[in-house]
Structure formats: C-alpha cells, structure tokens
Amino acid sequence: MSLPAVHRDPSLPDRVTIYEVGARDGLQNESGVIPLETKLELVQRLTAAGLPIVEATSFVHPKWVPQLADAGDLVARLDLHGATPYPVLVPNERGLDRALDAGVTHVAIFGSATETFAQKNLNSTYEAQFAMFEPVVRRALEAGVQVRAYLSMCFGDPWEGEVVIDRVVAAGKRLLDMGAYELSLGDTIGVGTAHHVEALLDAFTAAGVATDRLAMHFHDTYGQALTNTYAALRKGVTTFDASAGGLGGCPYAKSATGNLATEDLVWMLDGLGIAHGVDLPALAQTSAWIAQHLGRPSPSAVVRALTAG
C-alpha cells in the first residue's frame, strides 16, 4: 500500500479532530432502507477505525427522514459511555425528548444562515429558528448533555446565491451564545472556494469567536472540499467534519452531493504530518464495505485507490 511521504509544515496545527458524519449525514440521504444491523456495524467499524467522534443518527421526525426512523433502536445498541461520543442530531424539542430518553451524551442542532433554507429545511424562518433552538440547548445543558451547533448554507444558498459573511457570523454567534460548545460551518452546496473560507474565518475572529470553537463542514459538489479544508487548517481550525467514503448530501438542497471523504482528508493529514488517530486501511475497508451495501462505488479517491484490484 502506498503512503504519502511526510512533509510537516510547522505553521499548521499538529493535531486535528475528525468529526465523522457518514452514519448520519451520509445515510440520511439514501433512498433505500438500510437494515439496522448494517447501520450498527457501520458505526462500530468507524469507532474501531479510530474516529474520535461518530455522529450516529438523527432524531428527526420519521415523516421527514424515514431512513432514520430507527434512531432510537440504533442508539439503544451503542455504548454511550465509552471513549467515543455518539452525538445525535435533534431538530427540535420533540427530537431532544427522544434523544434524552435514549440516554445520549451529545446532541447537535442544525441551523440555517439563510431565510429560504430555514423555511424549506427547518419549516421555520431565519429568526424563528433561534427561538426553537433556545429551549433545546437549555434543556440539553441542564441534563448534562453537550450541544454542537451546525450552521448550514454559510457560503452560498441555491435560492439566494452568495451568503453575506456578516450574516453567517451573526447567526453563528447566536448559536454559540446559547451554549453550543462548537459551531460547525457548513458549505451545504459546496460552492465555496479557499479565500472565501479564509474571509469567513477572519470575520469570526474579528467578532471575538475563538477558532477552537469552530469546525468546518464541506461538501465536495464542485471538488473544492479538501482545498477549502486546507485553507481552514492554515487559519488554525482543528476540527473537520467528514464522511467515510464521501457518503452523504442534503436531500433538501439542490446540487448538494457528498461530504468531504474522510479518507481523502486523512491522506492529506498524513502527508502533512498532522496527527488524527484514524487507521486509514481499516477506514477504507469500511467505506468499501458500505459502498457495496449501497450498490455504488465510493466517491472517495483514496477508497478507490486503496481498495482497487
């Protein structure tokens, strides 16, 4: 097996946390029904491959995402008090109730930087989403549960076009100020490019948000996900969302194809000499296995290269 030569750039962080979203952001977009046992095996194999945090599922209403209607059953099978946290997405208080009943330790909320996506995806409005999230975050924190906040459409929106950076910063700050420990900035439709990433991160810094409270969540719709990750890494970001084998997308956003593939990120980090804790061959085998279950090849270049032949 090939491995990249290590050329360490001392100006880059020496360690990165990969927040694995394939089991949730990936599988929620699959049209077919995936058996519970397959989902469980995916989460367990991702954990065994060394991913430090594995988002497991979403407690969204089954009417909206029937693919994840078995969220409670899946979580009941996981070791919720082991070394690897298994966050679950909760869209609202009803979802939080189910998550708390299931005994989770980490939840994630999912906000929108734009008005149109707040209406279409959250069935809310830009402004009303904050009132919706406030009791979710408050009650989660009261229950001792950690809350992560996603903010989607941070670069462009399929209906509104470019999203103004100040708007993204304002929305993100409100989610952090509610009590989220981390804000994941999503390029939901993948239109961002490297200096746009830098400008957005600079704006958060100027607004007093510490970079260690930010994560980046890139989609590879236009092939920019890894380059944008590299640009964010140069700005000091150390948490990156990625999905095993590049699974995923967003069913409500036109043109939103898969997430940054975890393996392609790991390859770059290995070459840069940046620690991440992931066993690349084990991860690539996991992605090849789930791709076979889904009946199509992984979009990850590394998965294809390492598992070919």
Next chain:
Amino acid sequence: MSLPAVHRDPSLPDRVTIYEVGARDGLQNESGVIPLETKLELVQRLTAAGLPIVEATSFVHPKWVPQLADAGDLVARLDLHGATPYPVLVPNERGLDRALDAGVTHVAIFGSATETFAQKNLNSTYEAQFAMFEPVVRRALEAGVQVRAYLSMCFGDPWEGEVVIDRVVAAGKRLLDMGAYELSLGDTIGVGTAHHVEALLDAFTAAGVATDRLAMHFHDTYGQALTNTYAALRKGVTTFDASAGGLGGCPYAKSATGNLATEDLVWMLDGLGIAHGVDLPALAQTSAWIAQHLGRPSPSAVVRALTAG
C-alpha cells in the same frame, strides 16, 4: 447555473495559464479506439472553450500507444499557426522527425525523475535519458520549435517510494538547461501532499530556477490534485496542467488515475478571482460529450454538477 462567489486573495497571482492535456494524456490511456474525427472535435472544442494551449497528441511509436497511431493525421487537420499552440509529445528523435514533418510549432519531451520509471516507461535509464533528449531538444530549437519538458514521478514512484527532492531538482535543471522553456513537474501517481509541493518548489527556487519556468502536473489518485495546485499557486506558480473532465492517467504506472480536472481548477480560480480565459459551461459540455463517447461518467465534480439533470 451556480457560480462561486469571488473572494480575491491579493497574495495570489492574478492570472494563470491552463495547459490542457486531456486530448493527449487523457486519450492515450483509453483502451478502445477513438475515431480521428472525435479526437479532432475534442481538440477543436477545447480550443473554442478558450484553453490557451492544447496538447494534441503524442508521436510515440504506435507499438507502445496504438491509441495515438493517428497522431500525424490529427495534426494535419489542425491550424498550427493560429492563436492556440498545439504541442505534441515526442519521446525521441524518431518522434521528433514525425512531428517536424507534420509542421508543429511546439513539442514536449517526457523525462523521469526515477531510475525505475526511466527503465519501464522510457526503455532507457535515468542517466541515458538525457543523452536521448539532448539531440531532440537541440534539433527542435534549431527548427524554431519550442520545447516543453515533463518530469514524471517527482513526488513518489510506485517501485521506489518517495523520491528525494534534490534528485528531482537535479533532473529538472538538466532538462531546462538543455533549452526547454518550461518544466512541468508531474505527480504521476498522485501521492504528493501540500507541503511536499511547497518543499519541492522551494528547492527549485534555492537552485536558481525561476518559478515562471515551472508548471505543475497533478494526478488525482488520492484526491490531492486541487489542494496541491492551491499550494503551488501560493508559491507563485502560474501554469497548471489539467485535463478536461479529469480524463487520463498513465498506462505504465500502477494506480495512476486521471489528471486534475480542468473544470474543478477553473471553479477554484473563478472563486479566487484569478483570470484564466476559459468558458466553463462550454468546457463542461465538451467533457460531458467526450465522457458519453467513452461510455462512463466524468470524474470531475464540476462536470457532474453542471451537467446533471
């Protein structure tokens, strides 16, 4: 159609030259026979889409690359004295003879930074290749023909592993000193990562080679091609090889999949506000068209996104 928002980084070059290699590096790896008329249409459409230089074919012996046995017939149909140069690859003096007979204005030679690849691909040795290229370059220059030099395996070699940077610099300087106007540094098997690129470029600078005589030629085997391009752009490189729709690879190098897709590069350059002269929709349509001829989808994310539905 989506377009990236423009966020210009004033520290980056304001213009880039895309050296299009799809018609040669791409089609030479196709197993089926592609009709001459299709090749001609590809070159003409790439030209019409604004690519400033379009490598058209290779005068390699048909025994080695039968796919390009019609090189002479193709070149005879091109306008060799228009605004767009059509370089052709010449492996040796015999290839140069054919190219000169065809009346070309630009040729490219193809060297190896490693011993094993020099033996396997050039049927020569590392040292003997320079003696082979010397009369090719000299006679081309005497005929008023410009010579570009490729150097392959600049980052890793499937048989030898990591390639020492000093070796790459030494080989590259010999090709430039012979009279090549430009040296294209190839990551033939795609194993390089961003700081490796920076270290290699720094070494060329330290050896007195001006960055404007260097081009980068990345393959996307491990998903690193665009990120490595961005790293080189940050170092001041302004010429990048790319292939329409990500066509290509290298038949003699294990794991060498396609080149950086021209469209994915163009998307990034558009976002960075860097001029390139290419009409992206026209180019993506061309890549979708040739992908249909080849019977498989383009590996370019941008081509898939722009031509979906």
